[in-house]
Amino acid sequence: MKTSTQFYHSVYLDPKYCEGCINCIKRCPTRALRVRNGMARVISQYCIDCGECIRHCPHNAKKTRRKGLETLDQFKYKVALPPPELYSQFNNVRDTNLILTALKRIGFDDVFEVSGAAELVSEETRKYVKNNKDKWPIISTHCPSVTRLIRVRFPSLVEHLLPVRSPQDVAAELARQKAVRETGLPSEDIGIFFISPCPSKIANVVDPIGLEESQIDVGLAIKDIYPKLLAALKELDEDEVEDLAISGRIGVGWGISGGESAGLFTFDYLASDGIENVINVLEDLEDEKISNQLKFIEPTACSGGCVGGTLNVENPYIATSKNHYINKDMPISVACEEDYEADYKLDFAWETPIEYIPVYQLSESITESMAKMLEREEILEDLPKLDCGSCGAPTCKTFAEDVVRGFAKKKDCIYLMRNEYKELLKRSQLLNKKKAEDREKKIEEEKKEEQKLLAGQKLMKLKMPEE
């Protein structure tokens, strides 16, 4: 059973390579990372699997937990769900059917384009936007990292989230129905494999947004299947290429930032890519600084959109240009021309609603939290505000908060420790000085005593006649 703050994470640390430097802790957008005992550690409830730490670790210690193609053998019938980003990893792709056929050559029995499901999701989204003017702007939930960020940090935006399943979840459901229908096999013998551009979507397989359980069995990484796929592509003859594509410009466009919005046929949208940019937009949205003439917001955690995910092979900006190249001669939408309702049971709505989870609260009650906040300010006053990271926290402010939350001790601050040491040194020097002074005084007094004694003896000698 999932507890509300037990989030599953696919981003993990390989301790063998971690040098305990401060690069990842500084770049994490949610300040979820700390260095303790020379090792990077994550505060689970703050992590959104955005992959920034993976991008910035100079030692390649941050990785994505995932399975590989060996899992294909666990199923009798295997279906691949290629995302539109996959097509942009290769050169000179004029026909996506090339890649789809090559997937069948590397072990899959069938393919179901995520971009096909994307077109159905776009249609559903157009309806939802039209019927929910009071919730404008509607926020895309396609990027699981953004949705996870909103649910812990932007409570007033939760009602603006688009409560529609993501294309990969819709594709998984439809692919499964299709496979069962075509093979007659029971559902557990069918393996649905999503080929992911990022750790976030792989985590979403285990802990899906809006669903009880994901219909995806395994999340594979684009870069793991790329070598095999490339080899298969090279072997493929033109006449061997099968007709497997089910999507057009709208679906394939989902792979880049702005693509999802393009499927809404409006200019009243905002597409923001890169997690820091997304955070700025969400902050402004929350403060009602963004016009509610905007109908839709498309935030993606990765620069460039899903082509910018850490499991891609191609540079995101080159991949974007390739996406345009692939798209330009395609029809607007293919999936919407088909009658999916005839062959499939379609369900686009979320099964479970997203609720605000207040992970940032300092304590259980407001009075306790207020006391902790005051304590934090007091501690912060003593800190140097250098944000040096030596304590393992990204900023002094975060460190002060860690202390009141019980994650750290004040003495972990090297600057404070240095001052304490200086203090001790000064005191010990003073003590030694005093000891030396006391000794000198004692010597002086002893001398005086001796002189008195000698003077007394002389006097005695004068008074006493010689024997």
Added chain:
Amino acid sequence: MENSVHLHYDVDGDDFTRAGEASSDVKHKLKKLNVPADAIRRIAIAMYEGEINMVVHANGGVIDVYIYADKLTMILNDVGPGIQDVSLAIQEGWSTASPEVRELGFGAGMGLPNMKRSSDEMNIETEVGVGTKITMTVYY
């Protein structure tokens, strides 16, 4: 003051792109305290509008925020031109913002009405040529 958190902000009148920093800081702090989400939203709006007014009309000022277990009170103080006619100013659409500021999308005349709408109690003390003091309370 009984168990409360007092926050003080000096609002810079010269850089209007920074207007909103104080209300943003308060909002972040409130998320760490267990203040309900809707109250945070109303506080952020009321304070932001007051802060913008302070920069746009009064060349800055000071804001003091007092956070209690059941309410938040903010006092916005400036030595600006003062409000000539409060009953007019509080009308939706009425604005005395300069043309430059209106160019940028501000000056829609919704500031004071928004502040009144978002807060539970609002009190305006003002004198032309002296300054303005606005006190707002939001209960939660």
